[in-house]
Every structure is written in C-alpha cells, then in structure tokens.
Amino acid sequence: xxxxxxxxxxxxxxVVSSFKYIGADAVVTSDAEVIKKCDxxxxxxxxxxxxxxxxxxxxxxxxxxxxxxKNGKPIMGICLGMQLLFEKSYEYxxxxxxxxxxxxxxxxQGVIDEKLQIPHIGYNALIxxxxxxxxxxxxxxxxxxxxxxxxxxxxxxxxxxxAEYDKDITAIVAKDNxxxxxxxxxxxxxxGLNILRAFCEMESTK
Amino acid sequence: MITKxxxxxxxxxxxxxxxxxxxxxxxxxxxxxxxxxxxxENGADELVFYDITASHEGRRLFTEILTQVASNVxxxxxxxxxINTIEDFDRVLKCGADKVSVNSGAIKNPSLIxxxxxxxxxxxxxxxxxxxxxxxxxxxxxHGGRVDTGMEAISWIKRCVDMGAGxxxxxxxxxDGVKGGFDIELLKLVCDAVNVPVIASGGAGSTKDFIDLxxxxxxxxxxxxxxxxHFGEININELKKELNNNGIKARI
Numbered sequence: 001x002x003x004x005x006x007x008x009x010x011x012x013x014x015v016v017s018s019f020k021y022i023g024a025d026a027v028v029t030s031d032a033e034v035i036k037k038c039d040x041x042x043x044x045x046x047x048x049x050x051x052x053x054x055x056x057x058x059x060x061x062x063x064x065x066x067x068x069x070k071n072g073k074p075i076m077g078i079c080l081g082m083q084l085l086f087e088k089s090y091e092y093x094x095x096x097x098x099x100x101x102x103x104x105x106x107x108x109q110g111v112i113d114e115k116l117q118i119p120h121i122g123y124n125a126l127i128x129x130x131x132x133x134x135x136x137x138x139x140x141x142x143x144x145x146x147x148x149x150x151x152x153x154x155x156x157x158x159x160x161x162x163a164e165y166d167k168d169i170t171a172i173v174a175k176d177n178x179x180x181x182x183x184x185x186x187x188x189x190x191x192g193l194n195i196l197r198a199f200c201e202m203e204s205t206k
Numbered sequence: 207m208i209t210k211x212x213x214x215x216x217x218x219x220x221x222x223x224x225x226x227x228x229x230x231x232x233x234x235x236x237x238x239x240x241x242x243x244x245x246x247e248n249g250a251d252e253l254v255f256y257d258i259t260a261s262h263e264g265r266r267l268f269t270e271i272l273t274q275v276a277s278n279v280x281x282x283x284x285x286x287x288x289i290n291t292i293e294d295f296d297r298v299l300k301c302g303a304d305k306v307s308v309n310s311g312a313i314k315n316p317s318l319i320x321x322x323x324x325x326x327x328x329x330x331x332x333x334x335x336x337x338x339x340x341x342x343x344x345x346x347x348x349h350g351g352r353v354d355t356g357m358e359a360i361s362w363i364k365r366c367v368d369m370g371a372g373x374x375x376x377x378x379x380x381x382d383g384v385k386g387g388f389d390i391e392l393l394k395l396v397c398d399a400v401n402v403p404v405i406a407s408g409g410a411g412s413t414k415d416f417i418d419l420x421x422x423x424x425x426x427x428x429x430x431x432x433x434x435x436h437f438g439e440i441n442i443n444e445l446k447k448e449l450n451n452n453g454i455k456a457r458i
Contacts (some may be wrong), residue, residue: 020279123208
C-alpha cells in the first residue's frame with residue numbers, strides 16, 4: 001500500500017488516478033499511523049515551498065516522513081514534493097526542507113537565459129547520469145512533462161537524470177530509498193506511468 | 207529542450223463530442239473518454255476540452271465525463287467553456303483538469319484571472335481569446351466571433367498575462383475553418399508581447415501549416431486544431447515525425 005501524503009497542498013486527483021490505473025493500492029492520508037503502516041510513501045505538492053514546508057511542520061508529518069525515510073521505506077516526492085526533500089529553498093525567502101537529500105532549490109529567474117520562458121512548461125527529454133532501478137521501464141531521452149519555476153542545485157550526490165533548459169535542470173534524484181521527480185509522472189503519458197511502476201517495485205533498503 | 211506541443215481540441219455538448227471523429231476502429235465516435243484515450247495513445251501532447259453546453263444538466267454530464275477522462279488519460283488536460291467564477295475553476299479542477307481556460311468570463315470580470323492565479327498558480331490559468339481584424343486592428347470577439355468587444359487584442363492579452371495568466375490560446379477567427387494555415391501575423395505579435403507559452407489555433411489544414419508555424423515563429427509553444435485531427439486529415443504521430451525531420455523538436 002502506498003501512502004499519498006495529504007497535507008492540504010494541491011490537487012491529488014491525477015496522482016491517485018495514476019496509481020489506480022497501474023493497479024497499485026494507494027491511500028490518501030494525513031494520518032501518521034496509516035503512513036507508518038504503508039510500505040511506501042508518495043509526497044505530492046504544487047504551490048509555494050514555504051507554505052508547504054510550514055504545513056508539513058504544523059501537521060507533524062515532517063517528522064513522520066523523516067523517520068520512515070530512516071527506516072528504509074521507499075519515498076518519492078513529485079514536483080514541489082521532490083523539492084521538499086532537500087535541505088533548503090530560496091523561493092520567496094529562505095526555507096528549510098526535510099533535509100533528506102543534500103542540496104537546495106533556487107529560482108530559474110536570473111539564472112537561465114532570459115529569452116526562455118519561465119515557468120519551464122512542457123515535455124523535455126530526460127538525460128540519464130547514473131543507472132537506477134527507477135529507470136527499469138524507461139530509456140534515456142524519453143520525454144516527461146515539467147511545470148516549474150524553481151529547481152534543485154548542488155545535488156550531485158543524488159542526481160540521476162536532468163533535462164536541458166539552458167542549464168541542466170535536475171529532473172530525477174535518488175539516494176538510497178529517497179527519490180524524487182521534478183516533473184509530473186502522472187502527466188507524462190506512458191513514460192511517467194512506467195516510472196511509477198518501477199517505484200512500486202522498489203524494496204525497502206532495510 | 208522543450209518540445210513543440212500538438213494539441214487536439216474537443217468540443218463537448220451534453221456529454222458528447224460535437225461532430226465526432228472519423229477514425230477506423232473507433233465505434234463510438236462521439237464518446238469523449240474513448241477519443242481522449244485514442245489521442246493520448248497516438249501522439250497528442252495535451253488535450254483541450256471545451257464545454258459548449260448551455261444547460262445545467264449538460265454541465266453536470268460534462269464534469270462526470272471529465273472525471274472519467276482524467277481517470278484514464280495521463281497527459282495534461284485543459285478545460286474551457288462556461289468558466290465565469292472561481293467556483294467554476296474549482297469544479298473542473300476537482301474532476302481532474304490541470305489547466306482552466308477562460309475567455310468571456312475574463313472579459314466580463316478580469317479580476318477572475320488574478321483570483322484564480324493566486325489560488326491555483328499561474329500555470330493553471332489559460333487565457334483564450336477569439337481575435338479578428340477590424341479596420342486594420344485586431345479586436346477581441348465574444349460568442350464565437352459574433353460580438354465585437356471593441357478591445358484591442360494584443361493589449362488585452364498582455365493585460366491578462368500581467369494579471370496572472372500562465373498561457374495564452376490565440377484563436378484567429380479570420381483563419382479559422384479556412385485550412386489555409388495559421389495566422390502568422392497575429393501570432394507573431396502575441397509572441398513578441400508576452401513571455402508565457404502561446405498556443406496557436408485556427409487555420410491548420412496540413413502538416414506544412416504546422417511546420418511553417420514553428421519555423422516562422424520559433425518561440426511558439428504549441429499548435430492546436432480540431433477537425434483536421436478528428437477527420438484523420440492529419441495523423442498526429444506522422445505530423446510529429448515530419449516536425450522532427452524539419453529540425454523542429456516534437457515528442458515521439
């Protein structure tokens with residue numbers, strides 16, 4: 001069973017539908033006990049980093065996720081959910097994340113070529129950096145759907161794949177049992193569903 | 207780099223796709239869920255659904271169908287038609303829409319854009335404009351091109367983007383239905399005026415029209431069409447192969 005963490009941020013319809021579609025059992029929950037009982041955790045998220053991090057702290061779910069990560073349970077963050085796995089974000093100020101991955105999150109504004117549109121919206125190709133079980137059903141160069149204005153940097157430690165948008169934009173990260181996708185696998189057609197399928201097959205690292 | 211997007215548009219009335227489609231192997235040519243699945247498996251990068259229903263019952267059917275589509279199709283879905291309030295945004299987003307397109311609703315009440323962008327993010331708010339030449343000026347029209355608002359189109363679109371619209375659909379009434387190519391002149395003006403993705407609509411008749419569109423306006427994000435896809439005149443996968451052959455990146 002997958003725990004889709006509901007902390008009052010964003011629309012969970014597509015994430016829930018995509019797991020249902022690939023035949024995986026998932027439950028939307030904000031209950032620490034339910035999260036602990038599930039064998040994997042999905043951290044979704046759309047919106048601003050500061051608000052989301054604050055909501056995780058207010059609900060105490062930050063501690064639950066950190067503890068479960070330490071227990072070796074497979075955890076995947078999507079979009080803002082991935083960004084929250086890092087130490088820090090500089091979106092409207094400076095905010096602490098969960099600190100499960102080394103690195104921070106910065107804005108594209110003023111960093112990438114000013115002729116390019118921000119947000120980075122659309123399908124972009126994944127460029128693999130390292131092999132990983134998450135890539136079991138996809139290949140280098142496959143397209144996935146991005147919608148974001150901030151991206152993770154200084155994360156060589158966990159970087160698995162990036163996309164080119166003037167700079168190398170962090171796309172997939174993983175360190176042991178903690179994983180994340182900057183793009184939306186639930187909106188990336190068959191390629192995205194195949195990443196979720198591989199996530200559902202990941203074993204606990206402990 | 208980001209690929210150019212190809213987007214089929216489906217007009218839905220009382221839960222059925224208007225006009226239907228003409229593909230081999232599809233039995234119910236008016237069923238939105240069947241068509242959405244067909245398109246998503248055959249190269250469409252996103253789908254746009256326009257609810258052209260007038261009745262309350264039709265609207266209820268539309269949201270039911272949207273839920274069904276969104277449960278089985280995993281590419282971005284944009285929904286338009288009858289979006290006048292923040293509750294309308296809420297209604298279609300809860301059923302699985304990713305973006306909401308506003309047209310007359312924004313003309314009647316421009317603050318709807320700001321309000322929606324604050325609540326759901328700019329990426330969620332699409333401004334769609336029907337535009338026609340009037341005495342050498344581009345004007346925004348209402349009601350499928352029957353009513354001239356008198357507003358100058360480029361400044362209207364710029365204003366909408368400043369208020370928070372994250373994407374623009376430009377539908378040229380002059381080229382719509384003619385199948386003689388997109389309205390390059392108008393689209394260039396819009397692309398020069400805003401720095402958010404612009405989607406071209408109205409006038410696609412052949413693969414070459416899409417190639418011309420992206421060659422002449424490299425910053426154009428997407429091309430949208432309806433009948434040429436529905437009637438099988440252009441196959442989306444073939445079109446995208448041709449785009450790639452012409453040095454225009456498309457997702458295969």
